Amino acid sequence: MLIQLSGIERTYTVGTEKVHALRGVDLSIDAGEWVAIIGQSGSGKSTLMNVIGCLDTPTRGTYFLNGKDVARMDDDSLADVRNREIGFVFQNFQLLPRETALANVELPLVYRGVKAAVRHARAQEALVKVGLADRVHHRPNELSGGQRQRVAIARALAGEPSLLLADEPTGNLDSATGEEIIKLFTQLHEQGHTIVLVTHEPKLAARCPRAVRLSDGLVVADGPGKEVALISVAA
Amino acid sequence: MIAAFIDNMRLALGTFRANPLRTLLTLLGIVIGVATVITMMALLEGLRLKVNKDLSQLGANVFRVEKWPSGFNLGGRPNWQRISKRPALTLADRKAIAEQCPSVRVTSASSGQPGQKVATAHTESQANVFIIGATPEYIDTAGIEIAEGRFFNDGDDSDGRRVAVLGPDVVDRMFPKVSPLGQEIRLRGRPYTVIGVLERRGKVLGMFNLDNMVFLPMQTYLGAYGKRRSVSINVQAHDQASMDKAQEEVTRVLRGRRQVPNEEESNFEISTNESTAKTLNELSNVVTAATFGVCLLSLLVGGIGILNIMLVAVTERTKEIGIRKALGARKRRILMQFASEAVVLSLAGGIVGLGLGYGLAFLGRWALDFPTAVPVWAVALSLVMSSGVGLVFGIYPAARAARLDPVEAMRSE
Numbered sequence: 035m036l037i038q039l040s041g042i043e044r045t046y047t048v049g050t051e052k053v054h055a056l057r058g059v060d061l062s063i064d065a066g067e068w069v070a071i072i073g074q075s076g077s078g079k080s081t082l083m084n085v086i087g088c089l090d091t092p093t094r095g096t097y098f099l100n101g102k103d104v105a106r107m108d109d110d111s112l113a114d115v116r117n118r119e120i121g122f123v124f125q126n127f128q129l130l131p132r133e134t135a136l137a138n139v140e141l142p143l144v145y146r147g148v149k150a151a152v153r154h155a156r157a158q159e160a161l162v163k164v165g166l167a168d169r170v171h172h173r174p175n176e177l178s179g180g181q182r183q184r185v186a187i188a189r190a191l192a193g194e195p196s197l198l199l200a201d202e203p204t205g206n207l208d209s210a211t212g213e214e215i216i217k218l219f220t221q222l223h224e225q226g227h228t229i230v231l232v233t234h235e236p237k238l239a240a241r242c243p244r245a246v247r248l249s250d251g252l253v254v255a256d257g258p259g260k261e262v263a264l265i266s267v268a269a
Numbered sequence: 270m271i272a273a274f275i276d277n278m279r280l281a282l283g284t285f286r287a288n289p290l291r292t293l294l295t296l297l298g299i300v301i302g303v304a305t306v307i308t309m310m311a312l313l314e315g316l317r318l319k320v321n322k323d324l325s326q327l328g329a330n331v332f333r334v335e336k337w338p339s340g341f342n343l344g345g346r347p348n349w350q351r352i353s354k355r356p357a358l359t360l361a362d363r364k365a366i367a368e369q370c371p372s373v374r375v376t377s378a379s380s381g382q383p384g385q386k387v388a389t390a391h392t393e394s395q396a397n398v399f400i401i402g403a404t405p406e407y408i409d410t411a412g413i414e415i416a417e418g419r420f421f422n423d424g425d426d427s428d429g430r431r432v433a434v435l436g437p438d439v440v441d442r443m444f445p446k447v448s449p450l451g452q453e454i455r456l457r458g459r460p461y462t463v464i465g466v467l468e469r470r471g472k473v474l475g476m477f478n479l480d481n482m483v484f485l486p487m488q489t490y491l492g493a494y495g496k497r498r499s500v501s502i503n504v505q506a507h508d509q510a511s512m513d514k515a516q517e518e519v520t521r522v523l524r525g526r527r528q529v530p531n532e533e534e535s536n537f538e539i540s541t542n543e544s545t546a547k548t549l550n551e552l553s554n555v556v557t558a559a560t561f562g563v564c565l566l567s568l569l570v571g572g573i574g575i576l577n578i579m580l581v582a583v584t585e586r587t588k589e590i591g592i593r594k595a596l597g598a599r600k601r602r603i604l605m606q607f608a609s610e611a612v613v614l615s616l617a618g619g620i621v622g623l624g625l626g627y628g629l630a631f632l633g634r635w636a637l638d639f640p641t642a643v644p645v646w647a648v649a650l651s652l653v654m655s656s657g658v659g660l661v662f663g664i665y666p667a668a669r670a671a672r673l674d675p676v677e678a679m680r681s682e
């Protein structure tokens with residue numbers, strides 16, 4: 035079992051009010067699985083991604099990643115896990131505005147201590163994969179929304195992570211480019227990478243072997259992609 | 270480790286490029302601090318080097334006995350009321366020294382009258398010439414040399430002959446075209462025959478001109494300018510080893526002659542090239558310390574500037590920090606990134622200050638004809654100090670950056 039969440043709660047305190055983003059999520063994901071997470075806006079999808087990605091610590095509940103209790107790891111070991119094991123595609127890209135596409139893609143490799151020459155080559159390769167070979171030296175503000183999203187994907191891929199966490203990775207892409215990205219994910223899945231993908235498109239969720247539906251901070255459905263996606267249409 | 274260092278350097282310079290003007294303004298404190306140190310140290314060092322050379326006015330193994338403390342020996346607080354009552358040093362004192370001090374090889378006496386006019390039949394100088402009466406041995410004890418003609422001999426002195434030896438500036442002024450030897454000059458209306466010209470010696474501290482002088486034999490001088498004048502006595506010891514002994518002997522003889530009671534201080538002054546240089550070096554140490562005080566103050570101001578600009582940088586770049594941490598930057602890495610940025614900025618300020626200081630020192634030399642030399646240690650020290658300031662004042666903002674929570678940081682705009 036790669037990911038094992040039990041009774042995960044995440045409560046934000048805003049002033050005197052408490053916002054319950056997650057209210058007791060139980061979820062297990064095996065190595066090599068491809069899981070879609072769907073749910074309405076505000077249902078807690080991004081919050082769950084942050085917990086899975088060791089970026090956020092749950093208010094209550096336990097999280098075992100690769101058999102290790104994440105709650106017991108210190109900040110630096112968590113940073114190392116994020117750096118080596120996890121590739122993030124954030125919902126709003128999170129690119130460094132002053133750096134080129136290439137430098138952005140290299141960033142995880144920089145913190146992994148990869149030599150500059152190797153770094154450049156791998157980042158270049160990842161950018162080619164997402165179809166941005168001709169935008170390598172552009173800064174984010176010189177790129178379109180879809181291109182920025184692809185840079186973010188390239189950054190997640192460059193480190194060849196065992197776990198890929200993607201929050202709406204095709205949200206800003208036209209259907210053709212979106213399809214390219216999904217093909218890439220399919221390839222990665224076939225190579226044995228674990229993928230967790232947040233999406234609001236039932237069509238995309240239906241193509242995933244497994245889908246999890248969140249509603250108001252709780253898992254309300256978990257099963258083959260087709261079925262869970264269909265429920266959403268029914269609901 | 271090295272890769273991380275290079276990466277941090279690149280980032281630090283990037284920020285500087287992003288906002289050079291604002292950064293430079295914030296760094297002004299450091300710039301001024303370092304420029305002050307460099308300029309002051311350049312002036313002092315130049316002065317010290319020059320003075321140590323200039324002050325070698327006495328010949329080898331010579332010390333000078335005077336009634337007054339000389340200009341540079343004002344260490345402590347002289348009691349002028351008492352000093353003004355001191356009895357004059359006389360030619361008889363000189364004779365006693367020569368006869369009673371076995372460690373003394375030769376002595377000479379001199380006495381001076383500043384602000385005099387020199388005239389010839391055709392022209393007249395300004396009233397700024399220094400007239401010195403000197404005994405023939407003066408040439409051996411005062412570090413001066415004859416360029417042309419000769420210095421006085423015993424006959425010139427004992428007979429009070431009207432002869433004169435000129436400094437090169439006086440020659441340039443009075444005899445620009447002809448050889449001065451054998452020519453006549455007039456001092457206070459009295460005629461003197463020029464028998465020699467001195468080698469050029471330059472100015473002390475670029476101010477006091479050693480070449481604008483006229484030397485007369487001692488007796489001639491006393492006859493013309495008054496017999497009751499106090500004289501200075503130059504004493505040459507046999508060799509370096511007997512310098513201390515000679516000074517002791519002279520002190521003993523003079524205290525006896527001037528009836529100074531045992532428990533009282535001597536009522537005359539002894540100076541050597543070394544003692545003069547030492548007093549001056551002590552003075553320059555005081556100025557150095559004061560300069561560093563001023564410099565520390567502006568470095569403090571500069572440090573607060575660094576603190577400010579780095580806190581702003583951390584706030585402005587919260588999102589960047591969040592992204593870096595999310596992608597696996599450890600705390601220490603972020604800390605190092607911002608700390609090295611602070612150090613690089615502050616060092617940049619230091620280097621600008623260094624350039625400015627060099628510029629000012631150069632300007633000083635060029636415009637004021639003042640000797641300057643930037644000492645290497647001052648350069649090293651100001652670079653170390655400016656990077657130190659960056660580290661000290663940059664560490665707190667850097668620690669704040671390192672502590673940020675990645676998710677929250679990424680949410681900020």
Ligand SMILES: Nc1ncnc2c1ncn2[C@@H]1O[C@H](COP(=O)(O)OP(=O)(O)OP(=O)(O)O)[C@@H](O)[C@H]1O
Nearest residue numbers: 046048053054055074075076077078079080081082
């Ligand atoms: N830092 C925070 N402070 C307070 N409330 C928060 C914070 N982050 C998330 N929330 C709240 O938690 C809930 C879940 O947020 P989350 O971002 O996980 O939703 P989501 O499912 O990703 O939505 P979307 O599809 O719009 O991205 C929301 O109600 C949100 O307002």
Ligand SMILES: [Mg+2]
Nearest residue numbers: 079080125201
């Ligand atoms: Mg979201």
